[in-house]
Amino acid sequence: QKEVEQNSGPLSVPEGAIASLNCTYSDRGSQSFFWYRQYSGKSPELIMSIYSNGDKEDGRFTAQLNKASQYVSLLIRDSQPSDSATYLCAGDSGGYQKVTFGTGTKLQVIP
Amino acid sequence: KAGVTQTPRYLIKTRGQQVTLSCSPISGHRSVSWYQQTPGQGLQFLFEYFSETQRNKGNFPGRFSGRQFSNSRSEMNVSTLELGDSALYLCASSFEPPNTEAFFGQGTRLTVV
Numbered sequence: 001q002k003e004v005e006q007n008s009g010p011l012s013v014p015e016g017a018i019a020s021l022n023c024t025y026s027d028r029g030s031q032s033f034f035w036y037r038q039y040s041g042k043s044p045e046l047i048m049s050i051y052s053n054g055d056k057e058d059g060r061f062t063a064q065l066n067k068a069s070q071y072v073s074l075l076i077r078d079s080q081p082s083d084s085a086t087y088l089c090a091g092d093s094g095g096y097q098k099v100t101f102g103t104g105t106k107l108q109v110i111p
Numbered sequence: 112k113a114g115v116t117q118t119p120r121y122l123i124k125t126r127g128q129q130v131t132l133s134c135s136p137i138s139g140h141r142s143v144s145w146y147q148q149t150p151g152q153g154l155q156f157l158f159e160y161f162s163e164t165q166r167n168k169g170n171f172p173g174r175f176s177g178r179q180f181s182n183s184r185s186e187m188n189v190s191t192l193e194l195g196d197s198a199l200y201l202c203a204s205s206f207e208p209p210n211t212e213a214f215f216g217q218g219t220r221l222t223v224v
Binding site for chain 2: 032049098099100104
């Protein structure tokens with residue numbers, strides 16, 4: 001079982017809609033979670049970090065963490081074509097000094 | 112504030128050769144992690160260094176090694192290159208242990224022929 005799992009997509013949403021990206025993790029000791037955006041041919045760019053249960057909002061982005069259910073999600077409101085990218089979910093490995101990434105979900109925002 | 116700098120950006124090597132990649136972290140960051148990214152496997156953790164000590168290593172053969180210097184700059188080395196080593200190699204730096212926000216460099220694209 002992979003430590004961090006995501007659907008590979010592609011997830012297609014129309015412009016202006018809400019895109020919902022989901023991620024599950026297997027290590028109950030994980031405390032820190034991150035969402036990265038990666039455009040084709042570029043390196044990952046940090047969008048959000050979340051450490052506590054609940055929601056964390058930053059502009060059009062909302063990260064949600066549910067430690068009991070071991071899932072993390074990212075909502076993108078008012079999706080724009082420029083949001084089209086691969087979104088990587090990552091979590092720490094409970095103190096093992098490494099961060100594990102999911103394989104990413106490709107998001108396509110259709111104009 | 113300068114970001115994470117990786118050099119070189121592109122490399123072409125022949126099977127059997129060795130290669131050294133360099134990563135300069137964001138000023139003040141002491142943790143450097145290295146990843147290999149391929150289309151099929153995604154981002155795979157190679158190793159993490161903090162204050163010149165390797166604290167964790169991913170599931171890669173011993174041909175992959177690294178080190179960190181006192182100024183936090185890090186290098187990784189791959190010996191006896193194989194075709195399957197062709198990938199984008201990324202380093203990420205963070206202020207404290209890697210379970211804090213990490214920022215990636217632009218990566219080194221390695222092609223083994």
